[in-house]
Amino acid sequence: MLNLSEFPDAPPFEEPWQAQLFALTVALNEAGHLPWPEWAQAFGRRRAQGVDDASDYWPHWAETLSDEVTRRGIAGAEDIAALAMAWTRAAHATPHGFAVTLENDPMR
Template sequence: MENFPYQPQDEEGPVFNEPWEAQAFALVLALHEKGLFSWQEWASALSEQITAAQASGDPDLGNTYYQHWLAALETISQQKNLSNEEELTSRKSLWRAAYLNTPHGQPIELSAGEVS
């Protein structure tokens, strides 16, 4: 895998601060391995997000790197017709509702979001 400028790393590889960052990282690798986009396409989607964030005054690329990563992943998924904004938005609301409908300490199932 290629290295990206600003990606939080140590001598052994990428470093994550929270589980969602690793999840977003893995999604990109998995989609790329399946041939849904080239690494070049991914690199340019990511660098566009980073450039835009820098232009709007992003103070700390180390902490916000995976936010850009996630934004680039959402963008490329839509460009490649893997998903669209409408279903992403409604699915996000469904997950939020699932958390709110699930008693604390129990596993969160997406179906719980459909209960009113």
């Protein structure tokens, strides 16, 4: 069993995408498009199956936001998946040392 006092005292965000994801969710809430109690319910349903070390916390957050975006009819799951692929292609097509932008996707 994990000893709770031995968890690493990590910074709030360990990777840039986590900060981006968090801010995106809060911004969506503050703009009036995602009531927080509904968010917490949806996130909580995923977290109920969480692993002990909480390493799936941010992936669960991303999946929840993705679900909320589709559930609210903002975009289809296939649109989101296609955009994620476009971002991946854009990154591959971007020379090292340059910022990745979606315009760099060769298929766009």
